[in-house]
Amino acid sequence: MYQTARIGIVSISDRASSGVYQDQGLPALKQWLTDALYNPLEFIERLIPDEQPVIEQALIELAAQCSLLLTTGGTGPAARDVTPEATLAIADKVLPGFGEQMRAVSLKYVPTAILSRQVGVVRGNCLILNLPGQPKAIKETLDGVFAAVPYGIDLIGGAYLETREDIVKAFRPKSAIKPSQTG
């Protein structure tokens, strides 16, 4: 029996939220998570514009209910890109390794990954990660850093996530592995 996990997914885009084009971020996030995790998943979704107070409010609401909260979009250098500002504003702790490593992973694919300002933070019992906007970059980034996510969520008191090893091999110290749930 795997523990049910509630995961917040937030797509942040002026154009997608106003219907100028079809949001591709939320489907990409759901697809990757469904493929990678054995846990039954309950998604809570938001599609919102690049407005810092709106983003902060969404993050606060979803972090209170979720073990993991992924955003997509709004991490570039343009004036309207404020996802990192909103995420930092509601954070209890910043985990700088996620920003560093998400950029390092993306840099293998594209030199402009340097321009991304994405961050990873903790709020309460929820780990929040800013992901890129493009479905391809979402997958590359999650492939690259997700191995550390389940143990990170353990440490902040969230759901016990179990991954499909052909997608991503989660790492936990031996003392943190709960063998009863993997059988």
Add this chain to the structure above:
Amino acid sequence: MYQTARIGIVSISDRASSGVYQDQGLPALKQWLTDALYNPLEFIERLIPDEQPVIEQALIELAAQCSLLLTTGGTGPAARDVTPEATLAIADKVLPGFGEQMRAVSLKYVPTAILSRQVGVVRGNCLILNLPGQPKAIKETLDGVFAAVPYGIDLIGGAYLETREDIVKAFRPKSAIKPSQTG
């Protein structure tokens, strides 16, 4: 026809600005940029001491007129090194990927690159990067990160920079390339 680009270059050094030795930072910056860019360039130069208010004032003045602003010097751990403090103080947005990647590039050459506190930030329509003080390290750093600079400047509304591919191959998504200017 290439767009004329205005670029600020600021050398920050107590000794060079007081004439104790000859500044080598400004010539190194001009040389690299002239070699790397097709655009006609207008440089605005400053040679100033390691005084935070003086640096902030120079950055504010030049950022208002330039698409790109490069500093050299003052990024170490010593008490007089305050270039990053001045840069962060006048920033609208911090782009942590530049600091990370400039250090990662320099680390290939010298282990003490860890000690550099250089940052990249946006102010208005200007991208500001702190570079090392030594001409050799300036070249190594610009060789290593400049591929992301032209698109970064596009995103903040600055001049459309075009690079000589034998020096550095700028990366833009296809939708951001303006073919009319490259012929």
Add this chain to the structure above:
Amino acid sequence: MYQTARIGIVSISDRASSGVYQDQGLPALKQWLTDALYNPLEFIERLIPDEQPVIEQALIELAAQCSLLLTTGGTGPAARDVTPEATLAIADKVLPGFGEQMRAVSLKYVPTAILSRQVGVVRGNCLILNLPGQPKAIKETLDGVFAAVPYGIDLIGGAYLETREDIVKAFRPKSAIKPSQTG
């Protein structure tokens, strides 16, 4: 004649400081430093709980007396992990390259290194580095970043450290090497 160096070592752990288990951090730090440095060393030690005001007080006291101050423990994402917060609160300057590179080194061994929030900072004439809690990770991290430490301490006016090259080869620019001390 090598210069005597005073080094602060601080183990931060609720359980070790209350006697629930034996502290392994301080012995690991002393072992590595004694192996790596030619200098006669004077250690000042503290074993304290994960309480931010207690950590800040210890760092302030030891930084006033030491050229180098190493902490172990308390850098994870859990609510009780507050070593980075305490270190940043008493810092004069942050050296982001240490956090980045310590995580990059640990990532070669374990994907959950992303979760570490360790920082390096300067306070007065003292370089302060947060290290992991496990003896094995302490050694891996110091092996990976110590080459930059002696010159970093030179630049802030601390003791002139000299390393055994079979353990770690310190890097200094030629102009910073004092040949009289290495004979």
